[in-house]
Amino acid sequence: MRLLAQSHVATTLAAPTELMLMIEAARAPGQAIVEEALTTTPDPGLIASETDGIRLRRGVAEGPIEFAYRALIDVDPRRPVTPELVQQRWSDLPSAVLPYLLSSRFCPADKFMRFAAREFGDLAGGAKLLAILDWLRRNVDYVHGVSDAETTAERTFVDRAGVCRDFAHLAITLARAGGLPARAVAAYALDLQPPDFHAVAEVWLGGGWWLFDPTGLAPVDGLIRIAHGRDAADIAFLTTGGATGPLTMTVSVARMD
Amino acid sequence: MRLLAQSHVATTLAAPTELMLMIEAARAPGQAIVEEALTTTPDPGLIASETDGIRLRRGVAEGPIEFAYRALIDVDPRRPVTPELVQQRWSDLPSAVLPYLLSSRFCPADKFMRFAAREFGDLAGGAKLLAILDWLRRNVDYVHGVSDAETTAERTFVDRAGVCRDFAHLAITLARAGGLPARAVAAYALDLQPPDFHAVAEVWLGGGWWLFDPTGLAPVDGLIRIAHGRDAADIAFLTTGGATGPLTMTVSVARMD
């Protein structure tokens, strides 16, 4: 499927401020970047780097600044999570996957060991992940305005409501608490209403990462990966070393074939 | 300096349990492993792997299990942190260093931006780090029993007391909130009283990592690095996928020259 992803981010920095920007499509298996352009206005001379396919711009900026990204991407269909997918033993996991078993800023899996054992302890692998997603569907409401940039999976578990980021954090937390490596993925998403940067998740099963949307709001085949990491702290589209003014942001994804 | 590090860890696993063990000295610049031995009794066939010099054993075990480690290590003197060490711009940092600017499970730097700006905002680089360490010395007491495995830097900041792990977390949090990459380091430590696995920290300054002990309890030249990571979640000597019985642990470090 050929997708046109566009985003526009603007803010004002009252003082010279360090920043990292992640709004470019990742170089990743299953998504081919046909053409793209990132414009920064004015251009403070940001440095581009790439790690594990994730592309980052960083530098220091001051005053009003705008980022505009436009990319044509071919996305391959993705395999759905199925119950029989195997939960690998820790000894069989690639070393690079191990950190995704551990607790992180918004995903305190260490606090959920008992709940995960009690609720999903009889299951493993794909069946366990599907049970976690089903639990989320039955127990958490998609509600705007009940969470913020500091909301953890623990808070969402109690509040039983949140947005995409909160669903991703709770899915990741429960997966890790159940022994499944899990990570957060920032994405452009086709058919997401209202359009926005989307946060989804992926879990390591049977020797590979399986991408899914814990909210069920966007078809997994229409996701364009931007970045992955332990949780929202790692995949923010804009990270700054100081205060920013109000942030405006528009995102759109359209099917081109 | 030649050091003999020894540790002994024992526990009981009521059911077959996934585990990761990190008690071996890291392969790192400035510390040469002369000889070493790790014994697991009984041996469940743990797999050894190494990432970035950090050595890990993992596998599944059940019943009583003991790990004994003994290593002879030559440690080079370490450079002290000095005020003039430069705080590199984010654009000049190696990509691998960037994650250590971000918040993690026990180091929610995002919550401390305003405090760091207010307290250390006029400083940069080595001078900023030394001011943070001085603040810790003046404001936090070393006290056993006031913190536990879930204690975050936020809790320690309020409670104004903790152990080595808490001091490391708060130092790391304040450094990151001030724009300095910082990470947690697990170590064997000469002259630590009472002997234990030690948690210290390191900050990226002027193009390299600078190791220090935020508690001031152990001389930095007597530290043998085991592992580094974002915080205690990444460098635990034992991580398990389920409950363990009581844990006994003895550690010793002796000077051999």
Place this chain on the structure above:
Amino acid sequence: MRLLAQSHVATTLAAPTELMLMIEAARAPGQAIVEEALTTTPDPGLIASETDGIRLRRGVAEGPIEFAYRALIDVDPRRPVTPELVQQRWSDLPSAVLPYLLSSRFCPADKFMRFAAREFGDLAGGAKLLAILDWLRRNVDYVHGVSDAETTAERTFVDRAGVCRDFAHLAITLARAGGLPARAVAAYALDLQPPDFHAVAEVWLGGGWWLFDPTGLAPVDGLIRIAHGRDAADIAFLTTGGATGPLTMTVSVARMD
């Protein structure tokens, strides 16, 4: 039923320290104090006061101090909570009951509004309380050592384990979140194993308070009320204005008829 309650509390205060002691049986309907004695050694001249039947000693002490209490109490049988007990409208509640609808230190009911509506929203009154108690029985394990003096109902809800105090806090929190006035009760408890000061709860239904033990560990007819309040902060057997040394404590309750 005639019960003999005894308790002994000892600690050491390094400096002159303000303290409040609540270990005496309350003067309350359904429990008659036949005889009693409270001994403080040495006696720093504590002042006794009584509010709403709750008896308190307070003053300043220093050095080693011991409190010994012994009381013979006749306790009437208590009415069990039944499903048809009416949930009164807020407009029908006595003013003194209203504060027990609100959030408190360990019972942040405001965070549980959505969960309570989702899980118990179709029920009211006694049926709602019984559903909450049944939920606790099915979802929370009685486990020593997983909680401490700072553990809130939110933490217990996530951890799914705790001791009597944690069960009481979570029961109270869910009741308040469901619109039922609820408070914590400190008690001597017959047949509690191991013997200890017990924390239970009571809910206002159909015009009165109904006492129950959310852990199910002690028969409600064997409870001797010491104090009630919003949560553990209000009913601690010993509150001090500064640090105390280690606390030793023995409690016993025996049937005398």
Place this chain on the structure above:
Amino acid sequence: MRLLAQSHVATTLAAPTELMLMIEAARAPGQAIVEEALTTTPDPGLIASETDGIRLRRGVAEGPIEFAYRALIDVDPRRPVTPELVQQRWSDLPSAVLPYLLSSRFCPADKFMRFAAREFGDLAGGAKLLAILDWLRRNVDYVHGVSDAETTAERTFVDRAGVCRDFAHLAITLARAGGLPARAVAAYALDLQPPDFHAVAEVWLGGGWWLFDPTGLAPVDGLIRIAHGRDAADIAFLTTGGATGPLTMTVSVARMD
């Protein structure tokens, strides 16, 4: 000083919802209600009650509802807090004052014992309170939008920013942690910009309550007391047993002499 206080609160309740309203001036020493009117539109037949001078309306409402209050009040000048005001011993406090020594939902004084001892431990009474207020002035910024209805004094202590409610909570928490009874007060405030319901605090010193505004935004002589309680949970102008629609609110206070 004669003041005209007016407020207007409107919301919509999708379903029949229990509510408590506290927007009427309290009957309290030093403030005389010359005339007043409270209008509820439509009127669901709310019950009025009064406890300790605090006036409350409660009942069940549904659909759009508006409350309009208008009162002419004579307020006496208030005594300023002075350093020599005595910190009474716990044994000398009236029983009704004791609960204000304890931790509450938004004021976890138990977590601040060490900080209070370290920072204000050499002081007592009025001098201690003035030192706490001076600490707040030097260390916390008045900033809108950084806190919400769940923000505790612990969060504000870390974030170093907040609004009137947050300043009141942190002042109360530090006072209690230092052994001073302290409570939250909801008030109409002359000269508050922008006009709003105001949250201030009062501390028990030398045998009486001393009112003060930790933000310093409104003159203490222009405050009209509405309610007092342990913290914001107790003095909310509107408490409901379920979700409300958006809330609109206007407040004004004018000098009439």
